Amino acid sequence: xxxxxxxxxxxxxxxxxxxxxxxxxxxxxxxxxxxxxxxxxxxxxxxxxxxxxxxxxxxxxxxxxxxxxxxxxxxxxxxxxxxxxxxxxxxxxxxxxxxxxxxxxxxxxxxxxxxxxxxxxxxxxxxxxxxxxxxxxxxxxxxxxxxxxxxxxxxxxxxxxxxxxxxxxxxxxxxxxxxxxxxxxxxxxxxxx
Amino acid sequence: xxxxxxxxxxxxxxxxxxxxxxxxxxxxxxxxxxxxxxxxxxxxxxxxxxxxxxxxxxxxxxxxxxxxxxxxxxxxxxxxxxxxxxxxxxxxxxxxxxxxxxxxxxxxxxxxxxxxxxxxxxxxxxxxxxxxxxxxxxxxxxxxxxxxxxxxxxxxxxxxxxxxx
Numbered sequence: 001x002x003x004x005x006x007x008x009x010x011x012x013x014x015x016x017x018x019x020x021x022x023x024x025x026x027x028x029x030x031x032x033x034x035x036x037x038x039x040x041x042x043x044x045x046x047x048x049x050x051x052x053x054x055x056x057x058x059x060x061x062x063x064x065x066x067x068x069x070x071x072x073x074x075x076x077x078x079x080x081x082x083x084x085x086x087x088x089x090x091x092x093x094x095x096x097x098x099x100x101x102x103x104x105x106x107x108x109x110x111x112x113x114x115x116x117x118x119x120x121x122x123x124x125x126x127x128x129x130x131x132x133x134x135x136x137x138x139x140x141x142x143x144x145x146x147x148x149x150x151x152x153x154x155x156x157x158x159x160x161x162x163x164x165x166x167x168x169x170x171x172x173x174x175x176x177x178x179x180x181x182x183x184x185x186x187x188x189x190x191x192x193x
Numbered sequence: 194x195x196x197x198x199x200x201x202x203x204x205x206x207x208x209x210x211x212x213x214x215x216x217x218x219x220x221x222x223x224x225x226x227x228x229x230x231x232x233x234x235x236x237x238x239x240x241x242x243x244x245x246x247x248x249x250x251x252x253x254x255x256x257x258x259x260x261x262x263x264x265x266x267x268x269x270x271x272x273x274x275x276x277x278x279x280x281x282x283x284x285x286x287x288x289x290x291x292x293x294x295x296x297x298x299x300x301x302x303x304x305x306x307x308x309x310x311x312x313x314x315x316x317x318x319x320x321x322x323x324x325x326x327x328x329x330x331x332x333x334x335x336x337x338x339x340x341x342x343x344x345x346x347x348x349x350x351x352x353x354x355x356x357x358x
Contacts, residue, residue, distance in 0.1 A: 015266070019258075022261060027254050031246040034253070059267060123240060127244050128244055146242050170202075
């Protein structure tokens with residue numbers, strides 16, 4: 001609640017002409033915006049570009065923000081639409097992301113981890129790897145729900161969908177995540193044996 | 194995804210009704226299948242809420258602020274142009290047009306002429322060469338030249354600025 005009030009206070013200061021206050025807003029939300037962009041782009045350079053673009057867009061249309069809603073929900077709407085536009089521009093085939101691309105990423109991760117001692121792998125690292133293997137939409141919905149402190153209704157608003165659609169999509173995304181995680185862990189057990 | 198999983202996720206998310214919540218809770222306590230799925234999903238649910246967010250580069254905020262620096266304060270252009278001024282200008286033009294239309298219509302002779310033949314009208318002859326030689330025409334051309342150079346200069350300045358960025 002405190003966070004929400006502070007965000008709105010900062011926005012008022014920006015609208016009054018204090019551009020420096022926007023830097024504080026950026027610092028506050030940059031990690032989540034970057035993570036969400038990364039779920040779509042699947043590489044850090046593009047994610048950084050998309051995330052920066054989102055903050056610039058948010059700044060330019062800050063006067064359109066309805067201060068009755070959460071700033072984060074409004075910002076995530078911008079992230080979602082900007083990321084989707086980015087994907088369309090890049091003409092990424094979402095099916096190939098699921099199979100080829102993320103497989104390559106996974107192999108890189110595994111080899112990196114192997115060199116860093118396999119036993120130090122945490123379950124969170126596996127979980128992140130499994131999320132990276134999901135389709136962008138699935139990865140984004142899980143990130144928004146668990147890390148964005150957004151209710152199902154707010155996630156729906158950010159993604160421009162109905163609450164029930166988001167609920168079903170979240171169930172499916174978690175199911176697919178569980179499958180990916182099981183496959184990863186199974187692969188790892190085989191490697192250790 | 195099976196029904197048990199879906200029910201357990203609803204239970205964990207708190208999206209089911211009070212009655213459903215009690216029913217699922219009872220099943221978790223008394224049904225082995227529900228209990229094992231609950232334990233599994235609860236662990237995943239917990240882990241998902243604990244994963245770390247990725248960190249952008251150190252210069253992220255600075256890069257954003259650099260991009261934003263050239264932009265005007267959000268909404269400043271709109272606040273300068275009051276909507277009432279725009280509406281007043283629109284109303285002025287609308288009233289002027291209606292008034293002109295009314296005057297034109299009131300001056301038309303609506304009576305039917307006896308003959309259907311159109312009245313003859315001779316187009317006045319204009320000596321264009323005398324206009325081209327006139328002092329006013331030269332002044333007009335000179336002003337155009339000045340304006341053209343001014344706009345060319347502003348376009349070149351803008352392109353130079355964007356190239357420097």
